[in-house]
Amino acid sequence: MDRLKGKVALISGGARGQGAAEARLFTDEGARVVIGDIRDDLTRQTAEEINRRHPNAARAIHLDVTRAADWRAAVDSCVKEFGGLDILVNNAGIANMKGLEQTSEEEWDAVVNVNQKGVWLGMKAAVPAMRNRGGGSIINISSVFGIIGSTGSTAYHGTKGAVRLLTKAAAVQYGPDKIRVNSIHPGVILTPMVSEAITSQEQLDALLKMTPLGRGAQPEEVAWCAVFLASDEASFVTGSELVVDGGWTAQ
Ligand SMILES: NC(=O)c1ccc[n+]([C@@H]2O[C@H](COP(=O)([O-])OP(=O)(O)OC[C@H]3O[C@@H](n4cnc5c(N)ncnc54)[C@H](O)[C@@H]3O)[C@@H](O)[C@H]2O)c1
Known part of the structure; x- marks a missing residue:
């Protein structure tokens, strides 16, 4: 019940899917959340x-993860409304299933801006x-497509692979600040992203x-893993990649 008691979380892409599930479980566990x-x-x-x-446990904010000013406003909202920031879930993402030659430059830039640059901007703002709080937990949502290749989704693979290493680089850099940084690698999660992409x-x-x-x-099966990484139960876990894929990448 109280695994995240007293903590404040900022969750990007929290309107639906995995981000919304994280917002629900985090508040069930005693956190207050800003959903962007x-x-x-x-x-x-x-x-x-x-x-x-959970009265007054959640705030909604407009956050386009590609915009540094939106990130600054979202972090300010955590500080003003709830007194600080302890947890960031860089969850917002967009899919693109096209292969290397089929991907246009505009599509490439759009996927990189949201999935990769958005994660960097989020960490930079948080x-x-x-x-100021003496530490924190950052959880970056990558994918099994950040670990292995497939026959399409070239831009998506590139960005999710980048998130995996951005996570480890940040974990090394911010260990001395007691900020833990980990990635989660979901397999097939039944969210609107999948129902829209898989027709x-x-x-x-x-x-x-x-x-x-x-x-x-x-989505809750990923969100419970985020609860663990966000909580003090994971106090010595940083720079790790938590695979939540039903065994996909084990074979
Ligand atoms: N569903 C899966 O099978 C699966 C598998 C592996 C990884 N993932 C990753 O999990 C994360 C969550 O995905 P989901 O399945 O819940 O998808 P979803 O599409 O249901 O939710 C993603 C949310 O991100 C938001 N978003 C998109 N662009 C944004 C932007 N520029 N700024 C802010 N928010 C933005 C969307 O509005 C949406 O609410 C994504 O990073 C996705 O790549 C999903």
């Missing part, structure tokens, strides 16, 4: 739903506030065939 996303109505709805269960049952079945557990996961 570009889907303003849905962000507000998610925060309102949480506040009905670190000073965490330092046929055959496509989904092909992905699930690669998963030894034989199913896709609910």
Whole structure:
């Protein structure tokens, strides 16, 4: 119940999917959360739903992760509304399944801006506030596609691989500040991202065939791992990559 009691979290891309599941579980565990996303109505709805269960535990903010000014405002909101920042979940991401030659320069830049630059900007904005608190936990959401290749999704692979190493570089750099930095690598998680990108049952079945557990996961199954990494239970865990893929990359 109280695994995150007294902590303040900022979650990017928290309007729906895994980010919303993290916001719900974090507040169930006693944290207060600022949810940032570009889907303003849905962000507000998610925060309102949480506040009905845990009064005043959630705030919604417009956050485009590609914009440094939005990140500064989001971190300021954590400090002004809740007194500081302890946890950052760099969760916002966009999919692109195109292969190397099929990807346009505009598509490449869009995926890199959100999935890679957004993670860097988020850490850059959060670190000073965490330092003021005497430490913190940053959780960067990568993917199994940040560990292994596939026949498409070239830009996505590139960015998620970058997030894996950005995480380790930040873990080394900010260890002395007691800021832990870890990555999570989800496999097939049944969120709107998957239902929008995977349009046929055959496509989904092909992905699930690669998963030894034989199913896709609910977003909460990733969010519980984020709760662990955010909590003091993970006090000696930094620079690590937590694979949450039903066994996909074990084979
Ligand atoms: N679903 C999966 O199978 C899967 C697998 C591996 C990794 N991931 C990663 O998990 C994370 C969460 O994905 P999800 O499955 O919940 O997807 P989702 O599409 O349901 O949620 C992603 C959220 O990010 C937000 N977002 C997009 N661009 C943004 C921007 N510029 N600024 C702020 N917010 C923005 C969207 O509005 C959305 O609310 C992503 O980083 C994704 O790449 C997902």
